Amino acid sequence: MRSNKIRARSVAGHGTSVPGGQATRTYSGAEWRQQYRLLGERDRLRDQRDELRVAATSGPGYEPLHVTNDEVATQAATIKDRLAAIDKALDRIDSGDYGVCLVCGSEIADQRLKALPTAEVCRKCAA
Ligand SMILES: [Zn+2]
16 A cells, blocks of 8 residues: 555646756745845855855965955854745745745735745734
């Protein structure tokens, strides 16, 4: 006897493909769009992070940099935080919890999610 999990997985194989990951369930159009945005943002941030790494380590072929290590460290920390927030949002899309306020449990408005795809709380709770 096959488990439901295996059956679900074989169905997912014929369904929507998700950039950068395996589809574990069927996503709604809105979820898919937000996921796509988040993955794009994650790629951009990873590029920025890589550029910072290059900037932090001067070597042959690189222009000398006029930034202090503190500035690089601050930028790197910001990028790290944003990447963490994006990964959390992607996890919530996967588990079906995306767009639900972590504080009061109500739905986060589409407008807010469009402006801030990594939003974890609704506007009321964020205020
Ligand atoms: Zn709330």
